Amino acid sequence: MVTLYGEKLASRLILGTARYPSPAILASCLEQSGCQLVTVSLRRETAGGGDGSRFYQLLKEQNLKVLPNTAGCHTVDEAVTTAHMAREVFATSWIKLEVIADDDTLQPHPIRTLDAARELIAAGFKVFPYITDDLAICRELYTIGCEVIMPWGAPIGTGKGLVNPYGLQVLRERMPDATLIVDAGIGRPSDACRAMEWGYDAVLLNTAVAVSHDPVTMATAFASAVAAGRAGYEAGIMPPRERAHASTPVVGLAELLPPT
Amino acid sequence: MIASINGKEVALAAEQEPLTALLARLGYDGGHFAVAVNGAFIAKSRHGEISIQNADRVEVLAPMVGG
Numbered sequence: 484m485v486t487l488y489g490e491k492l493a494s495r496l497i498l499g500t501a502r503y504p505s506p507a508i509l510a511s512c513l514e515q516s517g518c519q520l521v522t523v524s525l526r527r528e529t530a531g532g533g534d535g536s537r538f539y540q541l542l543k544e545q546n547l548k549v550l551p552n553t554a555g556c557h558t559v560d561e562a563v564t565t566a567h568m569a570r571e572v573f574a575t576s577w578i579k580l581e582v583i584a585d586d587d588t589l590q591p592h593p594i595r596t597l598d599a600a601r602e603l604i605a606a607g608f609k610v611f612p613y614i615t616d617d618l619a620i621c622r623e624l625y626t627i628g629c630e631v632i633m634p635w636g637a638p639i640g641t642g643k644g645l646v647n648p649y650g651l652q653v654l655r656e657r658m659p660d661a662t663l664i665v666d667a668g669i670g671r672p673s674d675a676c677r678a679m680e681w682g683y684d685a686v687l688l689n690t691a692v693a694v695s696h697d698p699v700t701m702a703t704a705f706a707s708a709v710a711a712g713r714a715g716y717e718a719g720i721m722p723p724r725e726r727a728h729a730s731t732p733v734v735g736l737a738e739l740l741p742p743t
Numbered sequence: 744m745i746a747s748i749n750g751k752e753v754a755l756a757a758e759q760e761p762l763t764a765l766l767a768r769l770g771y772d773g774g775h776f777a778v779a780v781n782g783a784f785i786a787k788s789r790h791g792e793i794s795i796q797n798a799d800r801v802e803v804l805a806p807m808v809g810g
Contacts (some may be wrong), residue, residue: 499808499809500809501810522810524806524807524809525777526807526810527750527805528804528805534776534807535774535806536774536805536806560784565804567777568779568784572805667810705787
């Protein structure tokens with residue numbers, strides 16, 4: 484059970500909804516993984532098309548909670564306007580705030596993200612900022628009212644995994660009260676498991692499931708990995724040792740060497 | 744009088760065409776969508792107060808898949 488802005492979710496796996504082979508496969512992935520929160524976006528609607536409404540209907544049929552994003556925004560104004568439009572369309576004040584600094588790496592812009600977060604919080608939004616793993620900016624976002632912070636594991640869609648294990652672990656240790664979600668770059672179930680073992684509250688991923696040969700099986704694999712990692716964290720993972728330490732008792736060991 | 748609707752040029756029916764009339768004429772009635780005019784969000788409750796004129800940019804956005 485994870486709590487996001489006061490709402491409890493049983494699953495700590497958050498899935499994106501893009502790039503799946505078909506709406507039916509997306510629906511199966513969401514159902515089989517037990518995921519309860521999905522990311523969505525806003526794009527231009529074709530006149531009379533109704534595609535957007537059909538997609539939204541699919542999510543509603545599965546009783547999923549949605550987290551709209553501001554993907555593609557580069558400025559504070561764009562992100563804030565998109566958030567307001569998303570709030571009206573999706574009837575939620577939750578917003579995944581993305582303000583991109585660089586089109587090649589899709590690295591979030593820390594200063595503009597902070598400025599946009601301030602504006603959105605003042606307007607009553609519950610902000611989920613997508614941000615780098617920089618401790619100072621994450622702390623600042625938390626201080627201004629972002630209860631949930633979403634540092635990247637790696638650039639969006641790369642599947643490179645957790646490229647800065649030190650930074651992500653420091654973030655978890657130094658911000659024990661914040662709800663932290665690794666967002667972006669996760670490629671393998673083991674990446675998700677590792678983030679959860681470090682004490683992250685949830686993981687958000689999309690491409691790793693959507694582009695696999697068998698998205699439904701991959702979605703369930705991620706669900707298992709997230710659950711395993713969290714259980715390991717809660718159970719208490721042993722600290723590594725420099726030397727071997729026999730697990731079988733030495734007391735009572737037989738003397739079996741022949742006499743010399 | 745020409746306005747831009749989702750990046751496409753559209754001839755307006757009047758010098759000041761009501762936003763609600765324009766949206767209905769283009770088939771944007773019902774369904775889930777939100778509107779911005781010249782970069783500013785226009786809440787549904789205010790659609791009736793707005794008219795579109797020459798060179799205005801209207802964005803009509805709807806739910807879409809996303810990561």
